Amino acid sequence: MAQSTDSNSVMSRRLPCDSDGVCMVCKTKPTTVTDSLTCNTCITPWHLPCLPESDRPPTLSDAHNWCCPDCAAPTTVTQPLPPPSSDDPSSHLMASIRAIQDDDSLTDQQKAKKRMDIMLASSNISHNSNNPSSSSSSSVPPAFDIFDGTLNCSICMQLPERPVTTPCGHNFCLKCFQKCFSQGNRKCANCRGAIPPKMVSNPRINSQLAIAIRLAKMARSGCAVPGGVPKVYHFIHNQDRPDTAFTTERAKKTGLANACSGKIFVTVPPDHFGPIPAENDPTRNRGVLVGETWMNRMDCRQWGAHLPHVAGIAGQSAYGAQSVALSGGYVDDEDHGEWFLYTGSGGRDLSGNKRTNKNQSFDQKFENMNEALRVSCLKGYPVRVVRSSKEKRSAYAPDEGVRYDGVYRIEKCWRKVGQQGCKVCRYLFVRCDNEPAPWTSDDHGDKPRALPKIKELKGAVDLTERKAAPSWDYDEEKGCWLWKRPPPESRKSAGTVSPVKGQIRAVKRKVKVASVKEKLLKEFACQICRKVMCNPLTTPCAHNFCKACLEGAFSGQSFIRERASQSGRSLRAQKNIMRCPSCQNDIAEYLQNPQVNRQMMGIIESLQCEAEQLSENSSESSDKNDENQKNESEVLKPCEEDDDDDNYDDNDDGNDDDSSEKVLEEIKDNDLNLPQKRRKVAKGAVVTMEEEHIDEVEQDSVKACN
DNA sequence: GGGCCCGCAGGG
DNA sequence: CCCTGCGGGCCC
Numbered sequence: 001m002a003q004s005t006d007s008n009s010v011m012s013r014r015l016p017c018d019s020d021g022v023c024m025v026c027k028t029k030p031t032t033v034t035d036s037l038t039c040n041t042c043i044t045p046w047h048l049p050c051l052p053e054s055d056r057p058p059t060l061s062d063a064h065n066w067c068c069p070d071c072a073a074p075t076t077v078t079q080p081l082p083p084p085s086s087d088d089p090s091s092h093l094m095a096s097i098r099a100i101q102d103d104d105s106l107t108d109q110q111k112a113k114k115r116m117d118i119m120l121a122s123s124n125i126s127h128n129s130n131n132p133s134s135s136s137s138s139s140v141p142p143a144f145d146i147f148d149g150t151l152n153c154s155i156c157m158q159l160p161e162r163p164v165t166t167p168c169g170h171n172f173c174l175k176c177f178q179k180c181f182s183q184g185n186r187k188c189a190n191c192r193g194a195i196p197p198k199m200v201s202n203p204r205i206n207s208q209l210a211i212a213i214r215l216a217k218m219a220r221s222g223c224a225v226p227g228g229v230p231k232v233y234h235f236i237h238n239q240d241r242p243d244t245a246f247t248t249e250r251a252k253k254t255g256l257a258n259a260c261s262g263k264i265f266v267t268v269p270p271d272h273f274g275p276i277p278a279e280n281d282p283t284r285n286r287g288v289l290v291g292e293t294w295m296n297r298m299d300c301r302q303w304g305a306h307l308p309h310v311a312g313i314a315g316q317s318a319y320g321a322q323s324v325a326l327s328g329g330y331v332d333d334e335d336h337g338e339w340f341l342y343t344g345s346g347g348r349d350l351s352g353n354k355r356t357n358k359n360q361s362f363d364q365k366f367e368n369m370n371e372a373l374r375v376s377c378l379k380g381y382p383v384r385v386v387r388s389s390k391e392k393r394s395a396y397a398p399d400e401g402v403r404y405d406g407v408y409r410i411e412k413c414w415r416k417v418g419q420q421g422c423k424v425c426r427y428l429f430v431r432c433d434n435e436p437a438p439w440t441s442d443d444h445g446d447k448p449r450a451l452p453k454i455k456e457l458k459g460a461v462d463l464t465e466r467k468a469a470p471s472w473d474y475d476e477e478k479g480c481w482l483w484k485r486p487p488p489e490s491r492k493s494a495g496t497v498s499p500v501k502g503q504i505r506a507v508k509r510k511v512k513v514a515s516v517k518e519k520l521l522k523e524f525a526c527q528i529c530r531k532v533m534c535n536p537l538t539t540p541c542a543h544n545f546c547k548a549c550l551e552g553a554f555s556g557q558s559f560i561r562e563r564a565s566q567s568g569r570s571l572r573a574q575k576n577i578m579r580c581p582s583c584q585n586d587i588a589e590y591l592q593n594p595q596v597n598r599q600m601m602g603i604i605e606s607l608q609c610e611a612e613q614l615s616e617n618s619s620e621s622s623d624k625n626d627e628n629q630k631n632e633s634e635v636l637k638p639c640e641e642d643d644d645d646d647n648y649d650d651n652d653d654g655n656d657d658d659s660s661e662k663v664l665e666e667i668k669d670n671d672l673n674l675p676q677k678r679r680k681v682a683k684g685a686v687v688t689m690e691e692e693h694i695d696e697v698e699q700d701s702v703k704a705c706n
Numbered sequence: 707g708g709g710c711c712c713g714c715a716g717g718g
Numbered sequence: 719c720c721c722t723g724c725g726g727g728c729c730c
Contacts, residue, residue: 013719248713256726257711257712257726257727258711258713258714258725261714270716296725308715308723308724310725311717328724330724333724347725352710354712355725356728388724
């Protein structure tokens with residue numbers, strides 16, 4: 001790699017990750033979420049380990065509001081730059097561009113991409129510096145002028161509207177792109193570079209560029225960005241959340257596939273309609289902003305934008321629907337950004353323990369979630385919309401993760417025969433948010449717009465249109481969307497999201513750990529060592545001991561030897577000594593041929609196994625009370641013993657006294673051996689699942705915890 | 707990339 | 719308590 005020392009000194013200091021997420025300092029991609037830090041101002045990702053200590057946020061909770069060195073105060077920005085040019089931002093820019101040009105490891109395409117990233121970041125910086133505090137801001141020329149034509153659409157030569165960026169680094173309006181490439185053309189109109197077929201069929205909007213253009217426009221028109229910070233497109237890694245999604249002991253698979261939800265950060269009730277305001281965001285105090293993007297549905301859930309982690313519709317049939325997810329699950333969906341056609345849920349065969357199924361096999365009806373959407377349509381409620389990168393057919397879907405795109409109103413709904421031949425419920429969503437959409441360069445939110453003409457309405461049945469005035473509507477005087485009628489009163493706990501079942505279950509599980517351990521000790525403690533028995537022996541007088549402990553009690557006159565000596569004299573001699581350590585009953589005869597209580601051993605083993613799994617899990621979800629667990633596990637750990645129980649016969653033919661039977665019965669009664677239960681699923685298919693055991697004590701504790 | 711699997715969350 | 723569900727991990 002041939003780099004000039006000048007550029008090297010710049011490169012080796014403070015550089016973010018490039019557009020592929022690769023750190024420009026160490027050339028590696030951050031491997032963990034916590035390794036990556038996103039600037040709150042220019043939304044550029046940075047590799048935390050390559051960031052000088054002085055530039056790092058002091059605490060994890062500061063990470064959300066962290067500004068990168070480029071966006072921070074000029075003194076800190078300019079400090080590492082070469083002194084002669086420190087007052088000229090373009091020199092930093094030029095040095096970075098030179099470094100890219102000199103980097104032999106990059107292809108021309110990669111260079112173009114990186115150049116553009118840096119220019120974009122640079123235009124952000126210069127425009128962000130146009131804050132109200134600097135009076136001469138508009139006279140300061142930006143380091144890179146977004147209006148100089150470089151970023152223009154290669155077809156209409158205007159600043160791109162809903163920009164699509166090709167791998168060769170050229171921009172197009174979405175419309176121009178679609179027009180240009182709809183007839184089989186696959187060469188860039190600018191450089192004749194090849195456009196990947198996937199991009200031709202499914203172009204994606206470059207929302208970062210859209211936002212950069214928006215900011216530049218706002219800065220030029222002298223319109224101050226509220227707070228000086230673009231309130232759009234934050235990538236939330238949820239890295240400083242106090243509680244993450246976790247896997248329970250029941251989940252056989254790791255990761256999020258079968259995980260419980262983490263804490264809900266926002267304090268709106270789960271049936272809250274409309275945007276989530278700052279006052280319900282105690283951790284960040286800014287609310288959920290349009291453009292916020294999460295890694296997955298679980299993270300999205302934790303910020304309240306869309307609560308169900310599988311289902312596409314959140315709602316209640318008699319009350320309304322609060323949010324929907326556009327994830328490409330239904331082929332009939334049609335996305336036009338500001339408006340889209342959504343398909344209801346149901347009509348699918350979910351037998352065989354499936355959660356989703358691409359095939360429609362029966363008609364959808366306006367019931368359950370579909371009815372909830374219809375209620376929202378009739379009342380004119382705002383419905384939050386999230387788009388997922390899993391939606392491959394929409395230009396408006398994010399490249400990665402799940403993004404909050406603001407609120408929409410359902411203007412009408414109907415049923416029609418879908419592409420798969422069955423009737424589906426259909427909904428016309430039209431955007432009505434006060435914040436601009438992530439794909440637009442407009443500096444304002446939505447204005448009321450004429451409804452699009454829907455061709456399929458011709459063949460529609462069961463059409464529902466709102467008659468009354470909508471609850472959420474545009475106020476011409478105030479120039480924004482607001483509640484014209486009071487929002488529906490929450491039917492859930494006000495102020496906070498009610499404890500979700502997963503959290504209740506988590507508490508119950510912790511209680512259950514304690515309960516299992518307590519039971520183990522209570523029922524299966526050796527009466528000599530007071531620990532859970534290893535190779536339990538049960539005497540005729542119904543006392544339990546570890547084999548090793550009982551042997552030890554008669555050390556020097558092991559009953560094994562005694563058993564070998566069958567002489568009456570020897571027996572008599574031992575009789576004085578061979579008394580039960582608990583009750584002093586004569587157990588000499590028993591000791592002639594003691595059998596390990598295998599039933600009891602089985603129960604102990606399964607309980608130990610369960611307790612271990614439970615405590616492993618609870619220590620994962622809350623790494624507190626380690627000491628308690630250590631102490632408990634020490635007690636629970638059976639006493640050391642060699643496994644030479646081969647000395648005993650295996651033919652347990654009811655010789656055992658009935659005390660172990662009693663215990664066994666008791667254990668069974670208390671469900672602690674977790675009987676298997678059959679769970680019915682649709683169409684008669686069955687799967688097994690362990691029955692959850694929560695006894696009264698546990699429930700009391702749960703109540704106390706709440 | 708498609709199919710299978712399955713814990714969870716929430717509605718009714 | 720049963721049913722549903724526009725996830726996500728893993729195997730092939």
